[in-house]
Amino acid sequence: MLPSFSPAATAAATPPRPIPGGYGIPVLGPLRDRLDYFWFQGPEEFFRRRAAQHRSTVFRANIPPTFPFFLGVDPRVVAIVDTAAFTALFDNSLVDKRDCLIGPYNPSDSFTGGTRVGVYLDTEEPEHARTKAYAMELLRRSSRVWAPEFLAGVDTMLTAVETDLAAGKEGGASFLVPLQQCIFRFLCKAVTGADPAAESLVDRFGSYILDVWLGLQLVPTQKIGAIPQPLEELLLHSFPFPSIIVKPGYDILYRFIEKHGAEAVAVGVDSHGLTVKDAVNNILFVLGFNAFGGFSVFLPFLVLEIGKADAGALRARLRDEVRAALEETGGEVGFAAVAKGRMPLVRSTVYEVLRTRPPVPLQFGRARQDFVLRSHGGEGFAVARGEMLCGYQPLAMRDPAVFDRPEEFVPDRFVGEEGEKLLSYVYWSNGPETDDPALGNKQCAAKDAVIATACMLVAELFRRYDDFQCQGTSFTKLHKRQPS
Numbered sequence: 001m002l003p004s005f006s007p008a009a010t011a012a013a014t015p016p017r018p019i020p021g022g023y024g025i026p027v028l029g030p031l032r033d034r035l036d037y038f039w040f041q042g043p044e045e046f047f048r049r050r051a052a053q054h055r056s057t058v059f060r061a062n063i064p065p066t067f068p069f070f071l072g073v074d075p076r077v078v079a080i081v082d083t084a085a086f087t088a089l090f091d092n093s094l095v096d097k098r099d100c101l102i103g104p105y106n107p108s109d110s111f112t113g114g115t116r117v118g119v120y121l122d123t124e125e126p127e128h129a130r131t132k133a134y135a136m137e138l139l140r141r142s143s144r145v146w147a148p149e150f151l152a153g154v155d156t157m158l159t160a161v162e163t164d165l166a167a168g169k170e171g172g173a174s175f176l177v178p179l180q181q182c183i184f185r186f187l188c189k190a191v192t193g194a195d196p197a198a199e200s201l202v203d204r205f206g207s208y209i210l211d212v213w214l215g216l217q218l219v220p221t222q223k224i225g226a227i228p229q230p231l232e233e234l235l236l237h238s239f240p241f242p243s244i245i246v247k248p249g250y251d252i253l254y255r256f257i258e259k260h261g262a263e264a265v266a267v268g269v270d271s272h273g274l275t276v277k278d279a280v281n282n283i284l285f286v287l288g289f290n291a292f293g294g295f296s297v298f299l300p301f302l303v304l305e306i307g308k309a310d311a312g313a314l315r316a317r318l319r320d321e322v323r324a325a326l327e328e329t330g331g332e333v334g335f336a337a338v339a340k341g342r343m344p345l346v347r348s349t350v351y352e353v354l355r356t357r358p359p360v361p362l363q364f365g366r367a368r369q370d371f372v373l374r375s376h377g378g379e380g381f382a383v384a385r386g387e388m389l390c391g392y393q394p395l396a397m398r399d400p401a402v403f404d405r406p407e408e409f410v411p412d413r414f415v416g417e418e419g420e421k422l423l424s425y426v427y428w429s430n431g432p433e434t435d436d437p438a439l440g441n442k443q444c445a446a447k448d449a450v451i452a453t454a455c456m457l458v459a460e461l462f463r464r465y466d467d468f469q470c471q472g473t474s475f476t477k478l479h480k481r482q483p484s
Contacts, residue, residue: 016372016380021050021060023076030075033062038237039229043361047081047392057082057399058373058381063362063390065105065220069239073105077364077390078373078383083399083425085375086391088365090431090441095365095389097442098122103364104388107217110243113254115281119290119442129439134272134279135286136437136445138264142190143449147334149189150453153182154460161475172474176300180207183295187287192261202256209249210288211296216241217289250284257283291446295453297359300473302454303461305353305409307470314349314411315467321345322462333463338455348414350454351426351433356409358393358428365389376401393427 023029037046050059062075080086088094099106099120109116118131157178164173184207188194196203219236227235243250257280258265268279306315321343329337338346367387372380383389398406402425403413413419414426423433429450431443444450461468469477 014378014380016382019058019060019078019381019383020054020056021079023060023062027067030062030066033075034064034066034237035233037064038223038233042223043392044394047079047395050079051081051395056375058085058375061390063103065237065240070105070220074388075104077104077388078381080373080389080391081395081399082375083396083402083427085373085381086363086393086396086427087432088371088373089363089389089391090427090435090443092123092441094368094371096122096124096368097365098125100364100366100388102218102221103362103390105221105240107240108243111213111217111246111250112285113250113277113281115278117282117285119285123440123442130272130274131278131282132437132439132445134268134274134282136439137267137271138191138283138286139446139449141264141267143335146186146190146449146453147456149186150182150456151333151460153186154457157182158460158464162478165475165478172471172476174474175303175470176473177207179299180211180292180296183207183292183299184210187291188261191287191291192257192264192283194257194260194264196256198260199256201252205249206253206256207292209246209253210292213246213250213288214293216243216246253284253288254280257287286445290444294359294450298354298357298450299454299457301357301359302350302353302457304470304473305357306349306458306461307468307475309469309471312467315462317411318346318349318458319462319466322459326459326463331463333456333459335452335456338452338459343455343459344415345412346455346458347451348419349411349458350451351414351423352409352411353454354428355397355403355413355426356394358397360428360430361393363391363393363427363430391427397425397427399425 024032033046037043041049050061051057057080059079061077061079063077064075065073066075080089101119106120118128118135121128121131157175160178161173161175185196185203188196188206196206220240224232224236226232258276261283264283265276265279268274268282269276274282305311306318325337325342326333328342337343340347365388367383367385367389369385371383373383374380397403400406403422414422426433429444429447431437431441433447435441435443437443437445437447464481465478466481467477467479468475
């Protein structure tokens with residue numbers, strides 16, 4: 001368990017104290033922490049043990065990647081694993097977000113065609129507002145077709161899964177590849193107006209190109225588990241991967257967006273003052289890293305959690321709520337059907353998955369100035385200008401000072417007035433769920449669209465099926481809806 005504090009004790013702030021923990025001796029200290037993080041403990045246990053050891057939810061540690069070939073990367077961070085201190089990461093007066101999306105390590109901008117895309121910009125940089133405004137306008141323009149394109153993709157995905165399941169495939173019918181293809185095609189159509197079907201190479205391999213493109217940037221920071229140790233450390237975590245490996249695929253997607261998404265590109269050029277090159281590269285990052293990458297992590301977790309063999313009672317409750325709500329919308333799934341208040345249990349279940357399995361577990365920011373980082377109970381820690389803060393969401397959003405039964409998956413946690421108050425401690429979008437994206441902050445521009453899309457997926461599953469079960473990323477049972 002994390003160290004806990006009494007929420008009632010927050011009134012009296014204490015004088016700041018030094019941050020516990022340390023970095024060890026050069027080279028060996030970071031290397032030891034890296035091996036703990038990837039090999040001996042894993043990320044969650046890495047943070048848990050150090051919080052327990054230092055009896056503090058704020059402490060010093062090294063974060064990978066490190067030695068030997070990550071030159072210029074300083075692995076030293078101030079780790080945060082409670083909800084109170086975590087909020088400093090959203091205060092733009094305290095932290096600078098430039099070039100720290102995934103931590104002290106910053107992938108080369110050659111992965112993004114030489115453009116320093118919006119997510120790597122700090123809010124004080126002039127280009128940040130320009131690129132954020134562009135992303136938000138693309139989302140607004142997509143709202144008319146977002147739901148129908150997504151649901152058409154889901155229909156194609158589930159038809160493929162049903163076919164595989166009917167064929168009696170051992171272990172069930174995997175939904176991961178069909179889901180990723182659904183996500184890629186619908187995002188291209190909705191966000192850029194470009195239909196992958198216009199180019200067979202993009203339609204067949206676009207999602208795979210994005211998987212490789214994402215993987216090459218993120219692998220040095222991720223525990224993979226696909227190959228045994230110590231090979232994973234030697235081959236995947238010891239050096240950055242060059243973008244040349246995926247450049248041919250990236251160029252295919254670039255030309256596709258430039259040609260078939262010309263209207264979306266023109267919005268960036270004509271309305272926001274971007275060059276064609278920067279507009280296309282920003283589109284590809286929003287589409288590929290933020291949207292495709294985020295959905296590819298989050299939606300499988302959502303389906304798996306609901307589809308667990310022991311979640312039959314939850315599925316029955318969700319099914320009944322979905323079908324009652326759809327009666328009010330003529331049986332159609334869409335934004336109106338999943339609007340706030342229509343399916344409270346569905347929405348709460350989506351939030352609970354984001355609380356327990358945030359698609360981006362780590363958030364970073366560099367201190368702009370010396371300041372006092374406040375945790376629960378008014379406890380203060382002296383942070384020096386230039387220090388990197390590292391918030392680990394999976395533990396912060398299981399903070400026992402805020403959440404009852406924090407380690408349990410509680411589907412209706414966010415239902416009702418008291419439940420909705422807890423949304424201010426759900427941070428998956430790089431900000432509290434109760435805040436809104438704006439040009440002056442780093443919160444996910446598509447925050448509300450992500451929630452609505454997840455709710456539509458759940459609603460469509462229960463519109464179509466009376467019950468289903470999953471194991472891993474495969475459906476093992478799909479019971480089609482029977483006439484009532």
